[in-house]
Amino acid sequence: MTTTLKSVIPPSTHPFSDIIHRLEAGGSMLPDTPENLMQIIGIYKAYAVPMDFYWRDLLYIAERVFLNPIPAFKYFISKDYLDRPNSYAGDGADLRIWRGEADAHPELREFIDRGETGKMPKLWHHLWHDRVNMEFAEACMRAMLWHQGMGGQFYDYLESEEYIANADRAIKAYFKGNPLMLGLYKLFPTMFLEKVRELSYYANLGLFWEVMAPVFFEMSDLYDEGKMTTVPEAMEFLVNGIFAVAGRPIYHHLYIGDECYEIIPKSAGFTWLYEAALPYVEAVFYRTAPFRGTKSYNAQANQVPDEQKDFHYGILYADVFPVGSAGIPPTLLMQDMLHFLPPYLKEFYAKQYRGEDDELIQLGITFQRSMYNVTSAVIQALRAALLYPLDDQNPRHQMANRKFFEAQMDRFLRPEARLKSIQRQDYR
Amino acid sequence: MCNPKLQTLHSKTLYAYHVDIAVSNDSFSTLVAAVQAAGLVEALQSPGPFTVFAPTDDAFAKLPPGTVQTLVQNPPQLGRILKFHVLSGKYTQAELIKLGTVVSLEGSPIPIDGTEGFEVKNSTVLAADIEADNGMIHVIDNVILMG
Numbered sequence: 183m184t185t186t187l188k189s190v191i192p193p194s195t196h197p198f199s200d201i202i203h204r205l206e207a208g209g210s211m212l213p214d215t216p217e218n219l220m221q222i223i224g225i226y227k228a229y230a231v232p233m234d235f236y237w238r239d240l241l242y243i244a245e246r247v248f249l250n251p252i253p254a255f256k257y258f259i260s261k262d263y264l265d266r267p268n269s270y271a272g273d274g275a276d277l278r279i280w281r282g283e284a285d286a287h288p289e290l291r292e293f294i295d296r297g298e299t300g301k302m303p304k305l306w307h308h309l310w311h312d313r314v315n316m317e318f319a320e321a322c323m324r325a326m327l328w329h330q331g332m333g334g335q336f337y338d339y340l341e342s343e344e345y346i347a348n349a350d351r352a353i354k355a356y357f358k359g360n361p362l363m364l365g366l367y368k369l370f371p372t373m374f375l376e377k378v379r380e381l382s383y384y385a386n387l388g389l390f391w392e393v394m395a396p397v398f399f400e401m402s403d404l405y406d407e408g409k410m411t412t413v414p415e416a417m418e419f420l421v422n423g424i425f426a427v428a429g430r431p432i433y434h435h436l437y438i439g440d441e442c443y444e445i446i447p448k449s450a451g452f453t454w455l456y457e458a459a460l461p462y463v464e465a466v467f468y469r470t471a472p473f474r475g476t477k478s479y480n481a482q483a484n485q486v487p488d489e490q491k492d493f494h495y496g497i498l499y500a501d502v503f504p505v506g507s508a509g510i511p512p513t514l515l516m517q518d519m520l521h522f523l524p525p526y527l528k529e530f531y532a533k534q535y536r537g538e539d540d541e542l543i544q545l546g547i548t549f550q551r552s553m554y555n556v557t558s559a560v561i562q563a564l565r566a567a568l569l570y571p572l573d574d575q576n577p578r579h580q581m582a583n584r585k586f587f588e589a590q591m592d593r594f595l596r597p598e599a600r601l602k603s604i605q606r607q608d609y610r
Numbered sequence: 611m612c613n614p615k616l617q618t619l620h621s622k623t624l625y626a627y628h629v630d631i632a633v634s635n636d637s638f639s640t641l642v643a644a645v646q647a648a649g650l651v652e653a654l655q656s657p658g659p660f661t662v663f664a665p666t667d668d669a670f671a672k673l674p675p676g677t678v679q680t681l682v683q684n685p686p687q688l689g690r691i692l693k694f695h696v697l698s699g700k701y702t703q704a705e706l707i708k709l710g711t712v713v714s715l716e717g718s719p720i721p722i723d724g725t726e727g728f729e730v731k732n733s734t735v736l737a738a739d740i741e742a743d744n745g746m747i748h749v750i751d752n753v754i755l756m757g
Contacts, residue, residue, distance in 0.1 A: 450686065452687075567757065
């Protein structure tokens with residue numbers, strides 16, 4: 183005899199009960215409509231192209247630029263890193279689930295070459311700011327560095343004697359023959375160490391995004407082929423991806439010439455899921471920090487939370503309109519994504535409200551929708567990993583799942599959260 | 611609760627015990643392969659004592675495609691997940707239920723529930739209190755994960 187879910191436990195009385203019931207039925211926080219699917223898949227594709235640059239350059243900075251005191255050319259990625267085969271795409275991949283090529287995406291190469299302005303030397307593109315906005319990637323990295331302590335063991339390891347010894351060896355090797363920098367290191371050892379910790383987060387985020395880029399490309403391809411037809415399918419694809427690479431090592435290596443220095447060795451046992459993905463979602467989707475110059479906060483009026491865990495300035499809470507101001511991280515990303523929108527999404531934006539004039543805002547809200555779907559995938563993956571299958575008929579297990587979903591939704595009860603807004607199609 | 615077929619098996623070590631089980635009823639071939647891949651054979655052959663929550667092959671098969679492959683490619687990461695299934699000390703079902711929460715060799719806590727039968731985190735124990743020379747084994751129906 184089969185029993186339906188509703189007959190086993192009473193309905194939720196949570197303010198977001200509709201969404202909780204949807205999650206319990208295997209759905210996403212984002213309603214399943216063809217328009218939502220089109221928007222999120224289009225934006226995943228537009229996100230994957232700059233992400234293909236972000237991960238490569240993050241690893242280039244962590245592994246090669248390292249403590250260069252004047253890193254003026256850190257965004258001038260080397261050919262080796264642009265050609266570096268993605269570990270999770272291409273025929274030589276460690277795990278061949280996603281069909282993309284290992285090489286940098288052709289649209290990315292074309293953009294590096296021509297930008298918005300046209301073909302000219304790289305330095306001119308850089309100075310004209312006609313390039314991929316790596317500052318966005320660095321802002322995400324800094325959010326992870328600053329919040330820290332969000333689960334996993336990465337943060338504790340950065341304070342360990344083993345890490346300090348490894349970093350010391352790397353710093354001394356990097357500045358070998360440079361008495362000025364070695365002298366400064368002797369005078370201010372903890373400052374150098376803190377910079378290396380930051381570089382370890384560059385590596386962490388680079389290794390995280392190296393996986394996400396082929397996942398998003400694959401989703402876009404499946405949609406184009408008519409093989410991904412609903413929002414829950416898109417979410418489930420992400421859930422499976424999260425599990426598939428959960429055990430990927432998170433490490434930090436420094437290369438000086440051909441010599442490799444292991445600052446965080448793979449043998450430390452850090453994993454993609456625990457030390458990168460979950461802290462990333464917490465730091466970037468939920469917490470981050472208020473952007474300078476966008477709004478004044480009165481700490482005495484409790485407008486800034488006392489505890490870092492209560493920070494709520496991530497994309498899930500963002501008011502995308504003021505965020506669209508120049509120079510702040512999400513706008514940098516929106517600008518990056520604007521270059522790689524698939525034609526169907528570009529046409530869609532052109533037909534709404536102010537058409538191309540508010541394309542960045544529309545794109546930002548689409549991105550918000552798409553990240554609610556990614557967050558749904560993370561919530562479902564955690565439920566699957568730590569709790570019970572959705573078709574589990576044991577009422578105690580179902581109630582444990584319910585409590586977990588309700589606790590997750592509690593985070594969106596604060597007025598800044600956009601969960602309510604994304605339920606509506608006219609929120610653009 | 612205990613599977614009588616499993617109770618008849620004896621060996622000198624937990625690891626060998628797993629091998630015996632694997633050979634006799636083929637239920638633990640993934641776990642045995644994983645322990646080998648992670649290089650934990652020697653550790654599990656030490657005097658211990660240990661308590662091992664041993665997931666069956668069916669438990670590993672429930673994981674989405676690619677999960678086990680990625681872990682097997684990366685022994686330290688696999689070792690960490692496996693250590694989450696091991697406790698230092700020899701604990702019976704009754705002792706574990708009384709404790710409520712235990713700390714794994716990996717360092718993360720494992721909740722134990724005895725409300726209905728014997729549950730270890732989100733897994734159900736299929737066969738409990740299987741004695742080995744250097745510890746105790748409880749067979750579980752899910753791979754358990756930290757968090």
